[in-house]
């Protein structure tokens with residue numbers, strides 16, 4: 001397979017990453033210098049997050065390069081959506097086992113498409129050789145000062161909501177591992193997780209807490225519970241899952257991860273406002289309520305009776 005034109009790391013950066021990305025008006029200096037320069041709008045907080053994806057841990061190494069890029073940027077951008085940020089830009093750190101021209105061209109084309117859709121300017125990065133493909137993406141954006149959503153302020157009595165169906169990524173995984181190039185049905189959700197930026201922005205004035213579900217609904221619900229010092233009581237039959245409650249794969253849906261849907265809490269007194277969001281975000285569903293901490297961080301109920309929580313409630317690296 002051919003190598004990047006010109007030779008070496010710098011030709012590769014020039015060819016694939018120096019142009020073709022959205023140009024954000026707040027970017028003073030992007031790819032090419034020792035650091036990027038960005039001028040945030042007055043009165044806004046800067047929000048930043050970093051996400052790493054490793055070949056054969058987060059995606060199959062043999063997946064098409066444009067799909068790997070799409071997925072990596074979307075998963076990273078999801079953390080901005082979770083906090084209600086308006087996206088601004090990203091830095092890309094790439095570790096590559098080799099520099100094959102066709103692979104890089106395909107990767108850069110997927111990355112550009114995702115960047116345009118998500119409104120993220122490529123601000124800079126770092127490119128190295130290494131034993132396996134690793135993609136680290138730092139994303140940043142802003143929100144009016146003090147308005148960003150966090151995991152820490154869920155209140156007793158709040159309703160618990162999710163932005164859409166849970167479990168698509170988890171149930172896609174066996175298919176994707178079997179055929180990494182397949183890109184239909186559930187595999188679409190695995191490679192193109194829906195980034196909930198518009199919903200996150202609307203929730204700034206409505207939700208008391210919010211996060212994106214990357215590791216599994218049950219485990220991630222525990223993060224809001226611990227950060228807020230409350231218990232999240234989930235109603236099993238109210239959770240919109242891709243496999244029905246009676247399906248043997250239901251548990252995989254709520255523990256498997258790779259959803260990138262939002263989990264958020266809204267005061268019960270504002271339930272009608274949350275329901276009205278359905279005009280624009282038809283998938284949102286009310287799945288439980290926040291109660292005083294009672295020893296457990298998360299409770300799963302069905303028709304008023306507690307369900308035993310599985311030992312494995314979400315993805316952990318170690």
Ligand SMILES: Nc1ncnc2c1ncn2[C@@H]1O[C@H](COP(=O)(O)OP(=O)(O)OP(=O)(O)O)[C@@H](O)[C@H]1O
Nearest residue numbers: 049050051052075076079211212213214215220223
């Ligand atoms: N090596 C690290 N050094 C400092 N902080 C870290 C490190 N790893 C994780 N964190 C912080 O710990 C918190 C939880 O990290 P985690 O990666 O689980 O975030 P997440 O949004 O739940 O998951 P995802 O990685 O899927 O976005 C975040 O605030 C993150 O910034």
Ligand SMILES: Cc1ncc(C[n+]2csc(CCOP(=O)(O)O)c2C)c(N)n1
Nearest residue numbers: 056057058059060214215256257258315
């Ligand atoms: C090939 C392959 N095997 C397994 C998985 C499942 N998986 C890996 S990491 C993760 C949680 C999010 O990661 P992080 O917490 O690092 O952001 C999940 C659900 C996958 N996506 N691809």
Ligand SMILES: [Mg+2]
Nearest residue numbers: 079082212214
């Ligand atoms: Mg997150």
